[in-house]
Amino acid sequence: MTRDSTTPAGPGSADCSGSFLGPVDLTGLDGLFSTPEKDLALRVRGFVDEHIRPNIADWYDRAVFPAEVIPELGRLGVLGMHLDGYGCAGRSAVEYGLAAQELEAGDSGLRTFVSVQGSLAMSAIHKHGSEEQKNQWLPAMAVGEAIGCFGLTEPTAGSDPASMLTRAKREPNGDWVLSGTKRWIGLANLADVAIIWAQTADHGTGRGVRGFVVPTGTPGFRTEVISQKLSMRASVQCEIHLEEVRLPADAILPADSAVGLKGPFACLNEARYGIIWGVMGAARDSFNAVLDYSATRMQFGAPLAGLQLTQAKLADMAVAINKGYLLAHQIGRVKDGILPGVLTPAMISTGKLDNCRVAIGIARDARQMLGGNGITLDHSPLRHANNLESVRTYEGSDEVHQLTIGRALTGLGAFTAG
Structure with a gap:
């Protein structure tokens, strides 16, 4: 049992450091956050302590995603919590973090x-959708009554989404017909609605990529759970098979912001932002576990905590x-203005590159x-550590983020082999 396993009764941690982040807080991080921000974090920690910690080893061992906690997460107010209106909580970026x-x-x-529910599926509808799409889906998704997924990655198009093979063909009557395969799509087998990105024109350039709101009960929409994973075992990822999925004309995300790859990338950056914070939770929990153990x-003849090598590692x-x-x-404060x-x-x-590196190193x-x-x-x-192998890879591998930073530093894009 670690220090996070008891919810503090007051605004700070039960730890003697007085910080809501516990003994790891060497630099006064507690003072960076307001009382309401810390209260929100402690409320989420209480949920994790009550609903997740007692069960996570069993869920992970059996490779079970606990779908029964989804309504509880809705009541907690964390689904699409950074979005405004349509039943969403409208909390700040730092609170979401x-x-x-x-x-x-x-x-x-x-x-x-x-993240998949709020930063990807809900954000796509919120950023790029019509009023009808927003009103139809966002209120139900915010309370966990409807589940969403985000179909961008494909078996042959991970870091290079411009090369996606999924096609959306426009019929003479205005309908769209989608065909293709998506892979590593979180929640797809549980989802009520999928945001599917497909090429409509300019194949191979990404300029013709558009997003579609696809109810998962639509004929031709089929999912296949990816099994035998060594990571993210208490989660679910799938392949989506789109076999002549016919959609009405208004299924497309209509906003100009959704035209081309800037549409999905805007959502990916929301998810990447959450990862910057999220992995620090895994790192802190790993630190607390070994601090208590030592x-x-x-x-x-002495506790591990009294040995120099142990203290050196804990310090680092x-x-x-x-x-x-x-x-x-x-x-986060820049994101909030x-x-x-x-x-x-x-x-x-x-943030995503370095915090993932740090977190996985600490867990190991x-x-x-x-x-x-x-x-x-x-x-x-x-x-x-096993989970972080996935987190480090999805929403952009290390190499993708290195090249994004390199482009900012040099003004030159180096994403192609040439």
Whole structure:
């Protein structure tokens, strides 16, 4: 059991540091956040403590996604929480980030569900949809009565979505007919609605990519769960098979902002932003797990916590986590317009690239410090490390973010082989 397993009774943590982030807070991170922001984080932590921690080892072991928690997440107000109107909570980017890190402290699969629902599917409708589409789907999605998924990635088009093979053909009567395959699509087998991105023209350039709102009960829409995963086992990812899926003319996302790859990329940046915070929750939980373990595990007549090597590793972990939170906070305040500057793709890529690297390194180091006990689900670090292999890959691999940052630094795009 880790320090996060008891919900603090007051505005701060039960830990002697006085910070709601617990003993890892070496640099006064607590002071960066308002009381309402910290209260929200602690409320989400309480949900995780009650509903997720007691069950996550079993769900992960059996590769079960706990769909029964979806209504609870709706009541918690975290589904599309950063969106305004249509039944959404309208919370700030920093509040969303704090919620994300508490959810991922429980498990990456839980934060991934909230991200797919809110930052991808709901954001696509909110940013690019018609009023009819928004009113039809967003209120139900905000309370968890309807589930959404986001179909962009394909078996042969991951980092290069412009090469997608899914096609949307316009019929003489105005209908659209979609054909193709999507892969690694979270929640697809549970979803009521899918946002599907398809080529309509200019094949291979990305300029003809458009998004479609596809009720999953539409004939020709079929899902296949991807099994035998070594990561994200308490989550669900699927292939979507689109076999001549016929849609009415108004199924297309009509906004000019949805034309071309800028449409899905705007949603991906929302999801990437949540990851910047989320992975810090996994890192903090891994740190807390090994900090508690080292205080009670005796070796050579002394607790591990009293050994120099242990303290050196704990110090490095804590410093890295503090830097990660500072990076997330900076980007979040810029996103909210509290700090000066413009939120750029390079800024998002900087946070996603480095915080994922930091988090997976901390989870791996924590597992090593737990010794043989660390390979069991009695302890969270290896589960976090395995999950973070997926988080580090999706919404842009390290290489994609390095090239995004490189383009910002040099003014030259280097995404093609040439």
